[in-house]
Amino acid sequence: MREYYTITELTREFGISTRTLRFYEDEGLIHPVRRGRTRLYRPSDRHLVRQILRGRRLGFSINEIREIIQVYKTPPGEVAQLHLLIQKIEEKRQDLRQKRRDLEDTLQELDRAEEACVERLAELGVKT
């Protein structure tokens, strides 16, 4: 496990631009340390980026991603806050479950569409 990654290392690894990483920092999603003015990303920062990009691929907005990230952080000490956090987690879970339903439905429709194609090919006398 390396101690630090440079910004360009991460851009290459994740296929994103430096602008994007700085943007996420401006948005308070990541907080790389500095050596001089240069950003250094720790493994934990790198992991955060991975989580951010997962959220992005799932169609979450920056604000939604921010909320999801916040629940990953070490839980607060106060009981009330902990209950709030658990509630928030359940919310996000519902959201993801909806997406999962959407996903499965779409996959099924794709299956049906492919079947139709295969049938049509069969009609045309093409061996699959």
Next chain:
Amino acid sequence: MREYYTITELTREFGISTRTLRFYEDEGLIHPVRRGRTRLYRPSDRHLVRQILRGRRLGFSINEIREIIQVYKTPPGEVAQLHLLIQKIEEKRQDLRQKRRDLEDTLQELDRAEEACVERLAELGVKT
């Protein structure tokens, strides 16, 4: 099964605005029929809207949704086109499978976060 829905019926059913429906029409995603200048949505249009919104929730862009919708249509007659379509379907499936991985990973992280909360509550002597 009703024959036609008005635009406001659909906005209420799906919780979207008329502007959104008109936008999807401008983008060529749906083609409601007209009585005079008034739009009338058939059940098939309604189903298309449902599919569009599923795509939207999954973070697909309008263009991506357009592509997905196109594969649902009755398959073309030419063999070459059919093979192209099948290829396209496989592409979309890959995309959805990636999203599914992202989704499951995120759900797992949420589980871990919740566990941490519950543990923390236990430490504080709160019964769950």
Next chain:
DNA sequence: CCGCGAATTGACTTTTACGTAAATCAGGTG
């Protein structure tokens, strides 16, 4: 036949998530 609310059209605005360009700076190398 007339009025009024629902629908349409078109133009402009907004928000999000970055892209892009220009100027500056830091640091390692010959």
Next chain:
DNA sequence: CACCTGATTTACGTAAAAGTCAATTCGCGG
């Protein structure tokens, strides 16, 4: 030191996906 490469900052630009507003215009209920 002069140079070059990479990083940073600042500021403006922009594409996508609608929202909003104003000006019509149907169409049907009385």
